[in-house]
Amino acid sequence: MDSPSSRPLVVGVDVGGTKTHLRxxxxxxxxxxxxxxxxxxxxxxPAAAARWLADLVHEALPEGAPPAALAVGGHACETPxxxxxxxxxLRELLGVPTHVVGDAELLVPAAGLAKGVGLVAGTGSVAVGxxxxxxxxxxxxxxxxxxxxxxxxxxxREAARxxxxxxxxxxxxxxxxxxxxxxxxxxxxxxxxxxxxGASDVSAEWGRRAPxxxxxxxxxxxxxxxxxxxxxxxxxALVVRLSARGVPVDDVVVAGGTVLNQPALYEAFAEALAEAxxxxxxxxLEVPPVxxxxxxxCSLL
Numbered sequence: 415m416d417s418p419s420s421r422p423l424v425v426g427v428d429v430g431g432t433k434t435h436l437r438x439x440x441x442x443x444x445x446x447x448x449x450x451x452x453x454x455x456x457x458x459x460p461a462a463a464a465r466w467l468a469d470l471v472h473e474a475l476p477e478g479a480p481p482a483a484l485a486v487g488g489h490a491c492e493t494p495x496x497x498x499x500x501x502x503x504l505r506e507l508l509g510v511p512t513h514v515v516g517d518a519e520l521l522v523p524a525a526g527l528a529k530g531v532g533l534v535a536g537t538g539s540v541a542v543g544x545x546x547x548x549x550x551x552x553x554x555x556x557x558x559x560x561x562x563x564x565x566x567x568x569x570x571r572e573a574a575r576x577x578x579x580x581x582x583x584x585x586x587x588x589x590x591x592x593x594x595x596x597x598x599x600x601x602x603x604x605x606x607x608x609x610x611x612g613a614s615d616v617s618a619e620w621g622r623r624a625p626x627x628x629x630x631x632x633x634x635x636x637x638x639x640x641x642x643x644x645x646x647x648x649x650x651a652l653v654v655r656l657s658a659r660g661v662p663v664d665d666v667v668v669a670g671g672t673v674l675n676q677p678a679l680y681e682a683f684a685e686a687l688a689e690a691x692x693x694x695x696x697x698x699l700e701v702p703p704v705x706x707x708x709x710x711x712c713s714l715l
Contacts, residue, residue: 422482422715425471426707428520429455429488431537435704436474438481448474457490457500464503471508485513485710487520487703494550511714516552518542520706521667521699529662531653531694535679536670537621539565541652543661553655558617563648564679566621566672569641570594573627574606576637589635593626621672628676639678646682649673654690663691669699 421441428435429452438446450470456462467486475481484504491497491514501514518540521532531543539562540555558567577591581603587595591603598609613619631638657663666687673679684696 423479424711425481425484426704426711427486428517428704428707431489437704437708438475446474457488460499460503463500464507467504468507481510483511483711483714485707487515487517487707489517491516513710513714520703521669523709524701524703524706525667525699527665530665530667531656531663533666533668534670535564535649535673537566537617538562541656543656545660551656551659551661554652558620564645566624567617569624569627569645570620573641574610576641577603588637589633590630590638593630597623597626628678642678643682646679647686649683650686650690663694666694666696667699668696674698
């Protein structure tokens with residue numbers, strides 16, 4: 415029988431916007447499970463991104479245990495050309511079979527599926543899939559200023575818009591207005607504009623206020639409930655766009671702290687998806703996305 419050290423060492427890496435997770439297995443046994451901050455990750459510079467990943471691999475793996483195959487899901491790897499640039503640079507550094515995709519593409523293999531949609535709604539939102547020919551398709555993910563509907567930052571942006579519209583109609587501030595004013599530490603609704611525009615990191619600073627939208631809805635705010643319903647519909651619309659481009663959408667694997675930790679948003683999404691695409695099945699991702707990277711690495715052997 416082969417010893418564990420003689421079996422191929424496969425490495426999967428999930429580079430998130432905030433945290434990175436590396437997992438390495440040999441013979442089905444985990445030999446490294448390493449987490450670190452994603453600071454320094456520069457996906458738009460292939461050489462720098464490859465060096466960052468190579469350093470991570472050397473840092474995390476046991477000494478004298480080189481990988482036999484490596485797969486990476488990278489935050490902000492937005493196009494096939496970008497991913498291929500990182501893959502080629504990393505392959506040159508490590509000399510092993512390597513595969514690089516956007517981090518949302520880890521969800522489907524992590525769920526044990528060969529095809530389907532990966533939908534993430536965390537701070538931002540994005541949906542990905544592949545056509546029957548294998549071509550990757552991504553929709554959404556355009557950042558909090560222009561998009562990311564259904565993500566935390568997008569929810570806060572739309573909540574502020576709803577509150578401003580109510581103010582313009584002459585309505586008294588409701589629970590959502592009071593919650594946003596308190597969250598941004600401003601004296602009144604008109605001051606919210608300067609507070610939002612003054613954020614140095616829009617996605618992070620807007621996104622961390624998202625829980626107040628759900629609290630306001632629970633406190634009876636009709637505005638907040640509408641914002642959440644529209645956010646769920648926007649997430650479902652991402653899947654509809656993928657379907658229109660030929661991506662199989664029978665299974666939709668859902669991840670991201672905002673949608674998974676807020677039942678009202680998940681339910682709004684599931685209801686909107688059932689209405690728009692009755693054949694699609696939403697399913698929560700129950701394992702870490704790095705499992706998808708490990709599965710992709712195993713497929714390279």
